[in-house]
Each structure stands twice: as structure tokens, then as C-alpha cells.
Amino acid sequence: MDYGSKALPQALTAAKKGTFAYTTVKDRLPVTITKAIDYLSRFRNELIQRYTDAINDDLKNSIELLSQLRYELTTDKNLKKITDSGDDAILWNKALEELENMIGEKNCTWFKAPWLFVECYIYRRIRESMLLCETSLRDYDPFEKSKKESYELSFNNFCQLITSLCPLNYHEEKTNENLSKERFRIILEATLWANKNDLSLSSGNDVSSKIHNLIDLLESFKTNILCDHTENLWNFLNEIKLSKTSSNLIVIDIVLDNCSIEFVSDLILCDFLLRNNFVDKIRLHGKAYSWFISDVTRFDFDYLILQLQSSNSLVVNNFLKRLNNYLNEESSLELYFDGMFWTSPYSFDQMLKIDPDLYQFFKESSTLILFKGDLNYRKLLGDLEWDMSIPLKKAIREFRPTSLCAIRTVKSDLMANLNINSHNYIQIIEKFGDSKDWMVTGDYGLIQFVKNYE
Ligand SMILES: O=P(O)(O)OC[C@H]1O[C@](O)(CO)[C@@H](O)[C@@H]1O
Numbered sequence: 235m236d237y238g239s240k241a242l243p244q245a246l247t248a249a250k251k252g253t254f255a256y257t258t259v260k261d262r263l264p265v266t267i268t269k270a271i272d273y274l275s276r277f278r279n280e281l282i283q284r285y286t287d288a289i290n291d292d293l294k295n296s297i298e299l300l301s302q303l304r305y306e307l308t309t310d311k312n313l314k315k316i317t318d319s320g321d322d323a324i325l326w327n328k329a330l331e332e333l334e335n336m337i338g339e340k341n342c343t344w345f346k347a348p349w350l351f352v353e354c355y356i357y358r359r360i361r362e363s364m365l366l367c368e369t370s371l372r373d374y375d376p377f378e379k380s381k382k383e384s385y386e387l388s389f390n391n392f393c394q395l396i397t398s399l400c401p402l403n404y405h406e407e408k409t410n411e412n413l414s415k416e417r418f419r420i421i422l423e424a425t426l427w428a429n430k431n432d433l434s435l436s437s438g439n440d441v442s443s444k445i446h447n448l449i450d451l452l453e454s455f456k457t458n459i460l461c462d463h464t465e466n467l468w469n470f471l472n473e474i475k476l477s478k479t480s481s482n483l484i485v486i487d488i489v490l491d492n493c494s495i496e497f498v499s500d501l502i503l504c505d506f507l508l509r510n511n512f513v514d515k516i517r518l519h520g521k522a523y524s525w526f527i528s529d530v531t532r533f534d535f536d537y538l539i540l541q542l543q544s545s546n547s548l549v550v551n552n553f554l555k556r557l558n559n560y561l562n563e564e565s566s567l568e569l570y571f572d573g574m575f576w577t578s579p580y581s582f583d584q585m586l587k588i589d590p591d592l593y594q595f596f597k598e599s600s601t602l603i604l605f606k607g608d609l610n611y612r613k614l615l616g617d618l619e620w621d622m623s624i625p626l627k628k629a630i631r632e633f634r635p636t637s638l639c640a641i642r643t644v645k646s647d648l649m650a651n652l653n654i655n656s657h658n659y660i661q662i663i664e665k666f667g668d669s670k671d672w673m674v675t676g677d678y679g680l681i682q683f684v685k686n687y688e
Contacts, residue, residue, distance in 0.1 A: 243619040245348040246648065254647050254674045255349035259307070263356055266527065267304040270360055270376035271297055277379065285371055292367035296376075299363035303356075310345045313355060318365035322522075322574045325588075326358055329579050350617035354579040357525050375524040375533065384431070384494045384528065385541055391448060392498045392542065395424060397549045398449050399502045407510055414510060418471075419464050421503050422641065422681055423452045426459070428496035429607050429643040430676040432528055448495065455679070457658050460644075461651045463683035467639060470685060471512045474601055484513045487600045489576065490520050491607025493534035500606065505556055508566055513601070516560075517568045525577050526609060532571040581616040582633040596635035603638050608645040611680075614638075615648055622652040627684045637686040643676040651682055 248259035274281070274297050282289060306314070313330060316323045333351060334342050344352055365372050375381075399421055407414040428448060474484050486507065488500060504516045520530040542554055560567035575589040586593045596603060605614060615629045629650040630638065647670045652659060666672045 242616070243621075245350070246617050246619060246646075247347065247349050248345045248352065254670070256345070258349070259344055259352060263353070264304055264308055266356070267300055267307070267360070269380070270363075271300045271304075273376050273379050274300075281371070281374070285369060285374075289367070289369045289371045292369050292371045296363045296367060296371070299366065300360065300376075303359050303363065307344050307356070310343045312339070313342050313344070313347060313352070316358060316362055318362045320361065320365050322358075322577065325574060325578055326355075330355075348617060350581065350612055351579040353526075354577070358577070358579075361523050375531070377524055377527045378533070380527060381493055381534065382537070385537060388431070388495050389541060391495055392538075393545055393547055393550050395448055395495070395498055396502060396542075396553050397547060399424065400505055400549060400553050402549055402552065404509060407506075415468055418468055418506060420449075420452060421499070421506050422464055422467070423455070423459075424448055425496070425499040425503050425606065426641050426643065426679045426681060427451060427455055428499040429491060429641070429679075431495050432492050432526075432608070432645065432676065448499070455677075457661075458678045459681060460649075460656070460658055460678055461653070461680045461682055463639075464681050466685070467681070467683045470602070470637065470683065471507070475512050478514070483515060483599075484601050485515045485517065485599050486513045487517045487519060487596060487603045489603060489605045489610055490518055490530040491610060492528045493530045493538070494528065496606070497530050497534060497538060501557065502553075504560070504567060505553060508560055509556065515566050515568065517570060517600075519573055519576060520569065520571045521577055522572050522574065523577060532569075535569060535571075581613045583616055583631045585633060585635075593635055600636045603636060605638065605640045606642070608642050608676075611640050611642040612646055612648065614640055615650060617646075617648065620648060620650055622649045623654055624650050626650040626682050630684065634686060637684065639681070639683045641681050642679065644673050644678040644680065645676045647673040649673070649680070651680070 246253070246255045248255040250256060274293055278293060281293065305311075313333075315330060316326045329351070330342070333347060337347065341347065360376065364374055364376065367374075399417065407417060478484055488504070490497065490500060500518070504518070507513050507516065520532065520535070523531060525531075539554070539557075542550055545551070557567070561569075573592065575585060575592050578588070580588050605611065614626075614633065616631070618629075620629050626640070627634075662672050662678070672678060
């Protein structure tokens with residue numbers, strides 16, 4: 235394939251039976267909607283207690299809207315305009331209109347439209363079914379229960395992870411480079427494999443037991459990392475640390491993915507980078523509303539902190555104190571939960587056109603953007619059926635605001651930078667033959683880095 239040419243590979247769609255996109259739209263997404271309906275019906279009394287009787291009508295309407303959504307999906311109807319007055323309704327309707335112009339109205343259906351668009355759209359429509367409420371139920375996240383359950387079941391795992399990776403004697407990292415480098419590697423691997431804990435892949439069912447003891451799992455998953463740029467990233471971080479001057483702030487952005495154990499491991503990474511002065515500031519970008527069930531929202535940050543405060547471990551308490559310090563005293567950790575681009579259907583090559591301010595913000599002030607998880611990876615690659623050995627920097631096309639890193643467990647059938655002659659990949663071929671089933675399990679992972687202007 236000539237990667238320099240203008241002709242791009244096809245976008246993944248659910249049109250072809252046997253693909254993961256098809257299974258997702260046919261089987262997984264209807265279950266996701268059913269789960270939302272189920273939560274609203276099952277916890278009706280609890281919700282009435284929280285919000286008062288006035289929500290009765292709203293509950294009924296939301297459930298009806300969700301049932302209608304499930305009907306449209308399972309009967310492959312056309313994708314409809316968003317009808318609520320949410321801040322991003324205009325953006326979404328513009329995106330839908332552009333899509334209709336591009337692929338024709340008759341192809342704008344659940345199975346024929348690009349998978350990336352359809353899968354993002356379903357979470358916007360779930361949001362619509364709540365936003366059309368007349369009471370404060372409009373801000374309710376129908377997957378809140380799933381998330382809380384995942385937090386509760388993972389609490390010991392959180393504490394164990396913090397205890398192992400932010401020990402009381404962490405100061406030794408400053409004088410012992412080998413220790414520091416090894417800890418960085420372990421933390422990166424923990425943030426990678428924690429991405430297995432994704433509620434959207436399981437349509438809302440708890441999967442925390444898959445990574446019950448994350449630290450112990452790391453060794454056994456080592457050979458499942460198909461592309462590992464940890465060393466390049468480490469060198470880059472050391473280079474930028476050395477180049478620091480008082481007028482040149484080193485800022486890293488992390489585009490977050492899942493809550494619970496993945497978010498804890500991301501915060502552990504932030505702590506490592508800040509306590510060792512690799513960077514001056516880290517900006518965390520979460521979602522403005524419930525997205526792919528388990529993505530980090532403001533609720534998750536507050537809920538996690540509250541939960542960790544109940545721990546009586548000195549290490550966890552110290553970790554919390556440092557976080558508090560970064561957030562409130564030093565302002566070296568910033569939280570962003572209102573960016574609309576992250577809950578849009580656009581891939582990242584569209585950012586400059588759709589949200590030029592965000593693109594400029596990164597270009598002017600960010601040294602590195604770290605993208606977590608599978609959906610961000612799909613958006614980096616445009617969800618196109620690339621030849622898997624294409625270099626990542628080619629697959630991301632014009633999205634080059636700064637240096638980029640992507641950490642993702644493989645949960646969809648697309649990839650870049652795959653070395654098809656590597657021992658690990660040959661083993662996959664021996665085990666799975668032509669089948670792409672290994673690409674949707676979350677059992678394989680990537681840590682990829684693209685240095686700007688290289
Ligand atoms: O939370 P992540 O890692 O972005 O994954 C999102 C999930 O949605 C999908 O993109 C499709 O369902 C999967 O590939 C993936 O499991």
C-alpha cells in the first residue's frame with residue numbers, strides 16, 4: 235500500500251457479518267441499552283428517594299426513549315438528529331449532516347454508517363434520553379450503578395497498586411536511576427493492562443476480576459505487548475527534563491479512558507512524573523458525561539477520592555496528600571471535564587477543523603499527549619482498515635500538534651506499527667491462524683510513541 239497517496243483505507247463498518255463491528259452493533263450495543271433500561275427500572279425506588287416523586291414521569295419517558303433507541307438499532311433504521319438542547323447537540327447534528335452528505339442518506343443507518351460514528355452516537359442518544367427529562371434526573375448517569383460496583387469490587391486492588399508503586403521510600407527514585415526506570419516501566423504496564431477493565435466491552439458487566447491482582451499479572455502479560463516503545467518514551471522524558479528552563483514549562487496532557495483501576499493507575503503515573511520532576515504540569519482530560527459506560531467523568535474523580543479517603547493505609551494517605559498538593563497548592567495537576575471534542579464522533583485528524591482552539595492549545599503548550607485506551611486509539615487511526623504494519627505516524631495523518639503516545643489493550647480489529655516478523659506476532663498467527671479473534675479480547679497491548687517532527 236502506498237501510504238503517501240491520498241487514497242485512504244475503508245472505514246470499519248458493521249455491514250460485514252463476522253466482523254467485530256457487526257457483532258458490536260448486532261449483539262453488544264442492544265445489551266448496553268437494555269442494561270440502561272434495567273438500571274432505571276430496577277432502582278426506581280432508590281431514585282425516587284434521591285430525587286422525589288416528581289421523577290416518575292421522567293423515568294417512564296426515559297425508559298420509552300431507550301426502548302425506541304433499541305428498536306431503531308435492531309431494525310437498522312436511519313440515524314436521527316439529536317433533539318435535546320445539550321451543549322453539543324449542534325456539533326452532533328452537524329456531524330450527522332456531514333456524514334449524510336458524504337455517504338448518502340440511505341447509508342446513514344446503524345449497520346452501514348462508520349462503526350466509530352455509530353458507537354459514539356449510541357452514547358449520545360442514551361444521554362439524550364436523560365437530557366429530555368424535565369426534572370434533575372436529566373443529569374443522572376444510567377450506568378452509575380455499574381461504575382460504583384466496579385469501584386467497590388476493586389478497592390483492595392487500588393490500595394495494593396498504590397502501595398506497590400508509590401511506596402514510602404519513593405525518594406530513592408531520585409538517586410537510583412535503575413530503580414526509577416524500572417518503576418516507570420512497571421507503572422506504564424499497569425496503566426496498559428488496567429485498560430482491560432472496560433465496562434463497554436462487557437456491556438456493563440463487572441470485569442474487575444480479570445485483573446484482580448494487577449501487579450502479579452504484569453509478568454505473565456509481558457509477551458503480549460506487541461509494540462513496546464517504553465524505552466523511547468523514557469529517553470524522551472529524560473531529554474525534556476534536562477532541557478527544562480524557568481521559562482519553558484514541561485506540560486503533559488493525558489486523554490483519559492476508563493475509571494476505576496485504570497484511572498488509579500493513570501493517577502499513579504501522574505504522581506511518578508510529578509514527584510520526580512519529569513514534568514511541571516499534567517492536564518487530565520475526562521468526559522463531560524457518561525461515555526462508553528466506564529469512561530472517567532467528574533463523578534469518578536470525586537467518588538474515587540472519597541473512596542480512597544476511607545483507607546487506613548499510610549501509603550494511600552500519603553498518595554492522597556500528594557494529589558491534593560498537586561491539585562491545590564502547586565497547580566501542577568489540572569482536571570478538564572468539559573471538552574466537547576472527546577464526546578464527539580470525530581477522529582483526531584479532524585480536530586484542527588472541528589475544534590481549532592483545542593488543537594492550538596495542544597500545539598502551543600503541550601510537550602506530549604498520552605492517549606489511553608482503545609477508543610482513543612481508534613480515533614487516532616480514524617477507525618480505518620490500515621495495513622497493520624503501517625507506521626503510526628503515517629496512520630495518524632495530519633494530527634501532529636505535538637509528540638504523542640498511545641497506550642491501549644487491543645479491543646478492536648485495527649492497529650499500526652505491527653512488526654509482522656516479531657516472535658510475539660508469529661505466536662499469535664500459530665495460535666489463531668487467519669482469525670482476528672485475538673484483536674478483541676484485550677489480551678494484547680501496545681505502548682506506542684511518536685516524537686513530533688521525526
Ligand atoms: O475503553 P476503551 O479501551 O476505549 O474501549 C472501548 C471499547 O469499545 C470498543 O471500541 C467497541 O466496543 C471496543 O473496541 C472497546 O472495548
